[in-house]
Amino acid sequence: MLEELDMAYELVMLPFPPRVHDRSYLNDNPLGTIPLMIDGHTRMTESVAICQYLCAQQGSTPLQVTADEDGFGAYLNYLHFGEATLTFPQTLVLRYAYFETPTRRQPSVAEDYTKWFLARLKTLDNVLSHDEYICANRFTAADISVGYALLLGCHLGLADRYTPAVSAYWQRLQNRNAYQRALAAQQKAAISQGVSDVPAPDVRPS
Numbered sequence: 001m002l003e004e005l006d007m008a009y010e011l012v013m014l015p016f017p018p019r020v021h022d023r024s025y026l027n028d029n030p031l032g033t034i035p036l037m038i039d040g041h042t043r044m045t046e047s048v049a050i051c052q053y054l055c056a057q058q059g060s061t062p063l064q065v066t067a068d069e070d071g072f073g074a075y076l077n078y079l080h081f082g083e084a085t086l087t088f089p090q091t092l093v094l095r096y097a098y099f100e101t102p103t104r105r106q107p108s109v110a111e112d113y114t115k116w117f118l119a120r121l122k123t124l125d126n127v128l129s130h131d132e133y134i135c136a137n138r139f140t141a142a143d144i145s146v147g148y149a150l151l152l153g154c155h156l157g158l159a160d161r162y163t164p165a166v167s168a169y170w171q172r173l174q175n176r177n178a179y180q181r182a183l184a185a186q187q188k189a190a191i192s193q194g195v196s197d198v199p200a201p202d203v204r205p206s
């Protein structure tokens, strides 16, 4: 979002999950979750709210859809669909396929919620088989929200189970210059701060 908006920022990387590997982070964010965005006195931990906040900081940006536009309802819906509906089943896959200790892993739970995630993704097909972006006929913060879930799906090894329309959409999102810059910024920050930019597979959040 920051790269798309061309806003200056400092990126601090943390070992994942910080609640286990960097407990001093709990002083900044008692939830222990990432992301945490700090802007002056403002502290925010909800990704979609951060996107909305950054849009508002810009005043006017095509990345948000305003109430007087046709796609306003779809924009709000998909903005929240990404974080609320798509990443929820993914967190169960992450936990029960990767983060739990081997004896507590639940392959059947992981597979059930994988299927659930993939079924929810299919609902995007109706739009993406004829539109390039998820709403308003242009790239918006809603694509960033849905795109994050597709990125996480890749880390979970699910990309080859995306439908052709979703795969093509995900490729379009990855081709964006801002996305490429964000990945490069993450890698540079990880190297200079001595933190891996890929979550360790065998840690266990409580």
Ligand SMILES: N[C@@H](CCC(=O)N[C@@H](CS)C(=O)NCC(=O)O)C(=O)O
Pocket (backbone or CB within 6 Å): 017, 018, 019, 031, 032, 033, 034, 035, 045, 046, 047, 048, 083, 205
């Ligand atoms: N609703 C939050 C979710 C934040 C969240 O749960 N982040 C996960 C990573 S995607 C996390 O930090 N988990 C580590 C933990 O719970 O200790 C958002 O909008 O970003």
